[in-house]
Amino acid sequence: MENTEFLIPLLFVVVIVTVIFVKSAIKIVSQADILIVERLGKFHKILDAGFHVIIPFIDQVRTSITIREQLVDITKQQVITKDNVNISVDGIVFLKVTDGKMALYNVDNYKRAIANLAMTTLRGEIGAMLLDDTLSSRDRLNAALQVALGDAADNWGVKIMRVEISEISVPMGIEEAMNMQMKAEREKRAIELKAEADKAALIRNAEALKQEQVLQAEAIERMADAKKYEQIAIAQGQKDAMDMINQSMSQNANAAEFLLARERVAAFSELAKNSSNDKILVPYETSQLIGSLSVLKDFMTSKGAKQ
Template sequence: MPIRIESIALIILVVLVLLLIVSNIVIVQQSKAYVVERLGAFRTVWSVGLHFKLPFIERIAKRVSLKEQVADFAPQPVITKDNVTMQIDTVIYFQITDSKLYTYGVERPMNAIENLTATTLRNIIGDMELDQSLTSRDIINTRMRAILDEATDPWGIKVNRVELKNILPPKEIQNAMEKQMKAERERREAILQAEGQKQSQILVAEGDKQSAILRADAAKQAAILHAEGEAEAILKVQQATADALRLLNESSPNDQVIKLRALETMVKVADGKATKIIIPSEIQGLAGLAASAKALLESGESAK
């Protein structure tokens, strides 16, 4: 059975309608917003989710990113209060908070922000001298952020942060600053070197001091030990003398024994280097008695 032309046309029409419907189904991703117009007039802003656009009647006028964005602008020439021309480039961190105002509030928003940034920077730097502008980055950043945030609010833009990336003064001033910084570095290095030498000398002196203290302590301990040894030797000699006297007293010696002991002592004294020895009379008599006894004993032995 042949297929009629009407059926084919109907099938083609259904397919085209389905393609048209599918092509007008729009899915808005996270951190995105779509500005929709109907017949050339603003209709609504689509947020995250599934949406359907009426074909031939509605259109997506602008797709807007709601993420924080960064704009790095080229260096701008600015003149300080003391007539010094510098080159300053800025970085702006901003975020779109109102997609409708961003779409219809200003033509080419990024060019508008760049021009506004350059004008604001010139006005702020123009009220400062060179030294103040080089040392007041935080102040300049804060003032620029406040001015730009207020100015871009009708455009649906919020300026979160402004940073001066580079401040480039004229070449002659740069050379002078480099020389100054080099001199400052050399001064700091000299201070650090002198401080290191000072600490080294202090450590050496401290080491010598500790060494002297240790040597003195060692000599002191040696002297103490030597004195203790001599004292101990004297004590032992005295103890031996006392013991001898005690034993002598215990044995109850008579005068003759005592005199003989004294004679033995004198003999030991005579063994020394003395050239003259004075002998008491009692010991001299005892010595003569001992010599006579010795002669008698020897003559008796020869007679036998």
Template sequence: MEPVIIVLIILVVLVFIALIKTIQVIPQASAAIVERFGRYTRTLNAGLNIVVPFIDTIRNRIDLREQVVPFPPQPVITQDNLVVNIDTVIYYQVTDARAATYEVASYIQAIEQLTVTTLRNIIGGMDLERTLTSREEINAALRGVLDEATGKWGIRVNRVELKAIEPPTSIQDSMEKQMRADRDKRAAILTAEGTRQAAILTAEGEKQSQILRAEGEAKAAALRAEGEAQAVRTVFEAIHAGDPDQKLLSYQYLQMLPKIAEGDANKLWIVPSEIGDALKGLSGAMGNFGSLGGGGNSGGATLPAQNKGPATERREKPSID
């Protein structure tokens, strides 16, 4: 019985191994290359697949998802003979597992070398300034060349990015100095523009202030003139209403003479010709007042007797106008 059990155990093990070899489970977004006696037979897609055990073999399993491969910095010479180091990143995807397996030995290494040579050809036709400012142009040109060359390998290059473009140290120092000078220039321009704008605003403010001050003074002068005119009209109306005689007006004029003489600029007095007659009338009035104060009729004018009847009094209305 023991040899039979051993044979059964061996058969079970062989059957188990055959089942494992027969059933192949391929993950999603993957593919497997099957060879029979060293020759390509078919490509296994995602899911459960059956192969002939001990005859069919899995040559390669390939990831069909988009992959990212960063490449180390590569020294590249520009058109103006300057060496720059450029870091690149390639986004690619395997579209044909059979071609990626049999058309090229290592598609990763092939893509890297093709990227370096293509990048040198593109940068060699540009100067440093254009290289630093034309990333999109370089990316598009590099992607076009790589996509065309890798198509027969079953590879599609989706995107190419330049991570960094590093010029020589001396060029970096010169660029930094130039950028610093440009920043200082822009700062000086902004400062001058701000000062100019502030001066303009200050001048506009002073102009507006002077205009408002002049308008205020003009309104104040107009109000003062209007007030003085109203005062003159009031005095004129009061004089006409009081009906004063020439003697009272002469007395008022004499009272105003000291005030007229107060000003420093008053060096010349203009005396009207009628002032002599007014002063004569005033002196006569003052003489009458003196006679009344001395008492009696001796040596002075006598008071007129009081009339029994109504007396006719004649007054001369002074000419004011």
């Protein structure tokens, strides 16, 4: 009976120790974390995601480190540019632990170390740049910070994924001056664009006028050529007619009288067509008119006989 009373507490203690022992020995690690295990105070191994067993009291989990991408805020700070303008700058650093052992043993606090290094590097980079370059060269600042932080972070088992300058603030007076300068630049650009447009319009108008004058000159030249050809054709026709008349006159003695008589008869016919009742047409020489008609008759008769 006495032995039973003694065994029950002992069994209870053994169960408790066993539970504590098993619980200390079994480690289940999350997918996004790693565990740093030390054996008797010295680094032993890294436990990745999954189920693991360690030796209780001999092996000890020193810390848990996330292997997800982490964000480190660069606190807003006052920085002086190369042209002595005091500006406020802040940013964000994205990093990821690649070696848990180095992240634990090579630096006291890798996040704080990277944040302080980012501030120092940012001061140095902006201190070597003018204000205008600082405001327009965020990509350059981001690249410079990533290179500088990356070299140091490699020794801490950390990889710098990217660096972003989130805000650059300038004093109110400087901002107003910059706005006035930008407004003046826009007005200047507008004037230059208008001047260029006016110049281009003048050039286009001049080219159009030139083209119009060229076309007009070409038209005048073509009209002159057409008139020339017309006059040549008329002269040639008149020449041919004269040649034919001369030939007819040489062949027929009455040809000249025929032509003259034809003109007289045509003139008389035109006068006779006049509808006026107040005019009386009397030939200057009636005998000449009758003679002309006789000549025409004789000429036509002789012409028909030849045919």
